Amino acid sequence: MYEKCREACCKNLTRIGLWGWRGRGRNRATGGIVAQKVKLSTIAETLGLSTATVSLALRDSPLVATVTRDKIKEQARALGYIYNRRAASLRTSRSGIIGVVVHDIMNPFYGEILKAIEAELDRDKQTFILSNHYDSVEKQRDFIETLLQLGGDGVIMSPAIGTPLEDIQLAEDNGMPAILIARSIEGVDVPIFRGDDAYGISLATNHLIGLGHRCIAMVGGTDQTSTGRDRYQGYVNALRKANIEVDPELRIPGPRTKQGGFEAAVHLLSLPQKPTAVVCWNDLVAIGMMNGIARAGLVPGVDISVTGYDDLEEASIATPALTTVWNGQADVGRSAARALLDKLSGSHEPDGIHLIKPEMRIRQSTGPLRVIA
Amino acid sequence: MYEKCREACCKNLTRIGLWGWRGRGRNRATGGIVAQKVKLSTIAETLGLSTATVSLALRDSPLVATVTRDKIKEQARALGYIYNRRAASLRTSRSGIIGVVVHDIMNPFYGEILKAIEAELDRDKQTFILSNHYDSVEKQRDFIETLLQLGGDGVIMSPAIGTPLEDIQLAEDNGMPAILIARSIEGVDVPIFRGDDAYGISLATNHLIGLGHRCIAMVGGTDQTSTGRDRYQGYVNALRKANIEVDPELRIPGPRTKQGGFEAAVHLLSLPQKPTAVVCWNDLVAIGMMNGIARAGLVPGVDISVTGYDDLEEASIATPALTTVWNGQADVGRSAARALLDKLSGSHEPDGIHLIKPEMRIRQSTGPLRVIA
DNA sequence: AAACAGTTTAAAAGGGATTTAAATTTATGG
DNA sequence: CCATAAATTTAAATCCCTTTTAAACTGTTT
Numbered sequence: 001m002y003e004k005c006r007e008a009c010c011k012n013l014t015r016i017g018l019w020g021w022r023g024r025g026r027n028r029a030t031g032g033i034v035a036q037k038v039k040l041s042t043i044a045e046t047l048g049l050s051t052a053t054v055s056l057a058l059r060d061s062p063l064v065a066t067v068t069r070d071k072i073k074e075q076a077r078a079l080g081y082i083y084n085r086r087a088a089s090l091r092t093s094r095s096g097i098i099g100v101v102v103h104d105i106m107n108p109f110y111g112e113i114l115k116a117i118e119a120e121l122d123r124d125k126q127t128f129i130l131s132n133h134y135d136s137v138e139k140q141r142d143f144i145e146t147l148l149q150l151g152g153d154g155v156i157m158s159p160a161i162g163t164p165l166e167d168i169q170l171a172e173d174n175g176m177p178a179i180l181i182a183r184s185i186e187g188v189d190v191p192i193f194r195g196d197d198a199y200g201i202s203l204a205t206n207h208l209i210g211l212g213h214r215c216i217a218m219v220g221g222t223d224q225t226s227t228g229r230d231r232y233q234g235y236v237n238a239l240r241k242a243n244i245e246v247d248p249e250l251r252i253p254g255p256r257t258k259q260g261g262f263e264a265a266v267h268l269l270s271l272p273q274k275p276t277a278v279v280c281w282n283d284l285v286a287i288g289m290m291n292g293i294a295r296a297g298l299v300p301g302v303d304i305s306v307t308g309y310d311d312l313e314e315a316s317i318a319t320p321a322l323t324t325v326w327n328g329q330a331d332v333g334r335s336a337a338r339a340l341l342d343k344l345s346g347s348h349e350p351d352g353i354h355l356i357k358p359e360m361r362i363r364q365s366t367g368p369l370r371v372i373a
Numbered sequence: 374m375y376e377k378c379r380e381a382c383c384k385n386l387t388r389i390g391l392w393g394w395r396g397r398g399r400n401r402a403t404g405g406i407v408a409q410k411v412k413l414s415t416i417a418e419t420l421g422l423s424t425a426t427v428s429l430a431l432r433d434s435p436l437v438a439t440v441t442r443d444k445i446k447e448q449a450r451a452l453g454y455i456y457n458r459r460a461a462s463l464r465t466s467r468s469g470i471i472g473v474v475v476h477d478i479m480n481p482f483y484g485e486i487l488k489a490i491e492a493e494l495d496r497d498k499q500t501f502i503l504s505n506h507y508d509s510v511e512k513q514r515d516f517i518e519t520l521l522q523l524g525g526d527g528v529i530m531s532p533a534i535g536t537p538l539e540d541i542q543l544a545e546d547n548g549m550p551a552i553l554i555a556r557s558i559e560g561v562d563v564p565i566f567r568g569d570d571a572y573g574i575s576l577a578t579n580h581l582i583g584l585g586h587r588c589i590a591m592v593g594g595t596d597q598t599s600t601g602r603d604r605y606q607g608y609v610n611a612l613r614k615a616n617i618e619v620d621p622e623l624r625i626p627g628p629r630t631k632q633g634g635f636e637a638a639v640h641l642l643s644l645p646q647k648p649t650a651v652v653c654w655n656d657l658v659a660i661g662m663m664n665g666i667a668r669a670g671l672v673p674g675v676d677i678s679v680t681g682y683d684d685l686e687e688a689s690i691a692t693p694a695l696t697t698v699w700n701g702q703a704d705v706g707r708s709a710a711r712a713l714l715d716k717l718s719g720s721h722e723p724d725g726i727h728l729i730k731p732e733m734r735i736r737q738s739t740g741p742l743r744v745i746a
Numbered sequence: 747a748a749a750c751a752g753t754t755t756a757a758a759a760g761g762g763a764t765t766t767a768a769a770t771t772t773a774t775g776g
Numbered sequence: 777c778c779a780t781a782a783a784t785t786t787a788a789a790t791c792c793c794t795t796t797t798a799a800a801c802t803g804t805t806t
Contacts, residue, residue, distance in 0.1 A: 037547075039761090039762060039763085040762070040763060040764095041762080041763095049785080049786090050785065050786045050787075051762090051763075051764090051786090052763095052764080052765080052766095052785070052786055052787080052788095053784085053785055053786070054763095055763060055764060055765085056764090056765095056785090059764095063783085063784070063785085064784075064785085065783080065784060065785090068784080068785085080543075080546075082518065082521045082522060082547060083522050083763085084522065084524075084761080084762055084763070085522040085523050085524075085763095086459055086462070086468075086523070086524055086761075086762080086763095087761060087762035087763045087764090087791095088762080088763050088764075089459070089763090089791090089792085090761085090762075090763070090764085090790085090791045090792050091762095091763060091764040091765075091790070091791050091792090092763085092764070092791085093791080093792085095459075096523075097523070105478060105484070105487075105503075106479075106481060106484035106485075106487075106488070108479060111478070111479035112479075114478075114479075115479070118504075118505070127502060127519050127523065128502075129500060129501075129502050129503075130478075130502075130503045131491075132491070145455065146500050148455045149455060149456050149457065149458040150458055150459070150470070150500065151457075151458075151459055151792095170453075173453075174410075174455060258687060258690055259686070259690055262690050288690060291690060291691065291692045294692045295692055313632070314631060317631055317632055317635045317661060317664055318664065319664040319667045319668055412792095412793060412794085413793070413794060413795095414793080414794095422754080422755090423754065423755045423756075424755090424793085424794075424795090425754075425755055425756080425757095425794095425795080425796080425797095426753085426754055426755070427794095428794060428795060428796085429754090429795090429796095432795095436752085436753070436754085437753075437754085438752075438753060438754090441753080441754085456794090457792080457793055457794070458794095459792075459793085459794095460760095460792060460793035460794045460795090461793080461794050461795070462760095462761090462794090463759085463760045463761055463792085463793075463794065463795085464759075464760055464761095464793095464794055464795040464796070465760095465794085465795070466760080466761090
């Protein structure tokens with residue numbers, strides 16, 4: 001009976017308030033007249049069709065006649081219909097939500113990855129929820145849990161330092177596939193997309209060695225991430241291959257920001273045996289490093305050579321323009337997103353590690369060895 | 374009858390596959406045995422309680438005895454229960470989702486605002502969905518629509534250039550309150566949080582005038598945003614008050630990035646009448662400007678003074694350290710988020726414009742007038 | 747025995763899109 | 777014009793589970 005009454009009301013085209021403000025459609029200060037929420041059935045009823053037809057038409061099913069579809073779409077627009085994804089996900093068990101969690105979205109390295117992910121997901125009409133974990137395992141787990149609560153379809157993550165396998169498993173066990181980017185975790189069996197760090201840093205180190213440098217510092221990165229270990233290993237191997245002794249004094253772990261690079265510069269320049277070149281963890285550290293060198297009255301690229309890593313947009317406009325290693329952020333982001341979407345649509349399982357080969361970008365921040373006065 | 378059967382089955386504690394893999398809980402390669410999805414009723418049944426009690430207990434209702442609550446929470450943990458927000462939002466008509474859309478999240482100005490918003494929303498266990506609109510009205514509208522489809526509770530936006538009132542109205546009409554940050558729209562009646570741009574830029578301009586500069590350029594910003602108009606107005610007013618003629622040659626609209634600032638430097642230095650000081654749209658433009666000046670062999674802060682805007686973290690480690698205008702990003706973000714949450718919980722309506730008073734941060738990129746050789 | 751405070755529960759409500767087999771309409775061929 | 781095929785449309789079942797309320801229990805106190 002209640003239903004009957006409701007249907008009668010709904011047939012009334014001028015759908016105005018009355019018993020209207022449940023949930024949606026609140027009483028604005030403008031006057032209290034509120035539009036009733038428009039759903040599939042509203043469109044169906046106003047056109048004298050069934051919800052089945054409307055549903056099919058809006059999704060461009062070939063089952064529906066073209067004229068009918070056009071009429072339906074027009075009516076949907078006219079009534080201001082908004083597709084209700086929650087209701088749809090009741091049936092489809094797909095929410096269209098994909099989570100992405102990285103160390104810090106303000107870091108341009110991740111920013112460039114995220115941009116690529118965004119572009120890829122947009123093409124599939126997926127919504128993505130972004131979060132920083134700031135290397136807090138708890139924050140990361142909270143995020144995974146939130147995503148599960150919302151019914152997320154999948155998650156792309158650059159795992160926080162110390163991420164336990166269980167946390168990845170938590171997602172997978174609840175039917176939410178995970179994909180890793182930028183960092184690996186030992187023993188995990190989900191797809192991973194990242195640059196070949198050991199190779200990349202060896203490019204930079206060899207470039208400096210080729211310029212005659214022998215006293216080469218390495219600034220930034222930590223042994224707690226796979227990336228950190230790989231890059232340090234790449235640096236050490238390159239030195240060894242050139243018969244250069246590895247001086248622990250010249251290894252400054254930690255910095256990942258401009259601020260950190262700046263401080264490391266101050267420290268390095270206070271050493272009795274100053275390095276003539278510095279391999280930096282990333283472009284941010286390198287730029288901070290160059291600022292620190294400049295502040296001390298020396299000229300980066302002339303007195304001390306500096307290499308970055310990532311080839312951010314900023315690298316080419318730094319002063320001097322930064323010699324760095326292109327790390328394929330856009331590739332990583334795009335591939336990871338694509339892989340997840342493919343996995344979700346069941347086409348294929350892109351398991352294993354996918355390494356992107358870095359490339360050298362030589363600019364003005366490196367130059368031949370010169371003795372500091 | 375079906376229900377009866379189901380209940381009987383569910384009472385069976387070892388809930389293994391059988392008729393289990395609907396939606397969640399997929400058949401992993403590990404063995405094919407899959408955990409049944411745990412819901413409120415699972416906890417209730419295994420403990421011999423009702424779902425009502427469990428629901429209340431998990432939300433710390435005082436109605437439930439302490440011992441019972443502890444038992445329930447323990448069981449929830451043991452079973453790996455995950456709260457289903459979509460089901461919950463059926464009743465509460467709150468999804469816990471809040472949208473945030475800005476021009477570009479990679480821009481540190483927005484980054485700092487977002488960080489503050491994130492912190493505030495986190496405290497209320499709200500999830501936020503982030504998006505860039507890159508000043509595309511379409512992309513922004515798509516975002517609003519997506520948010521409505523997901524049942525978003527509210528939206529915080531820094532509106533794209535040319536945002537029509539209807540798009541804000543679209544959100545509001547569907548019961549999703551909007552709050553604006555950083556930029557205004559003419560004629561809109563939702564709360565706005567932003568810095569006092571005209572005042573802020575006048576601080577910077579007056580600072581330069583006080584140092585003796587008379588040939589002061591302004592680089593960046595566009596007349597298409599309220600912010601752009603306000604800042605330009607602040608600059609013009611300050612000059613006029615000091616009886617300095619406004620030279621249109623010295624006004625370069627557009628740039629918002631380091632790259633843009635760099636290019637503007639090249640242009641300005643090619644003018645017959647070079648400026649002795651530059652008021653920049655933001656810190657990024659200012660840093661690019663300084664890079665450009667340095668690249669031309671001049672010294673920023675000595676040969677040409679440069680002011681930034683926003684006081685990003687980066688400003689203080691730039692070379693030279695950047696004189697800039699603190700713009701209260703954290704305040705804007707925090708207040709906007711707070712206002713939205715308050716509005717959602719019905720406590721009060723924070724309508725109108727909320728202006729944050731900027732402050733001058735004087736560092737080394739500005740200095741007394743000097744004549745260029 | 748009545749009143750009460752402290753707990754627990756039954757059962758209704760809350761939301762709307764998707765899907766399938768079946769029903770209907772329209773076209774085609776003989 | 778009928779029989780069948782092809783093209784459309786539809787009825788109705790199905791997907792999901794938490795929250796909320798008034799009412800029903802306990803066990804104690806007066």
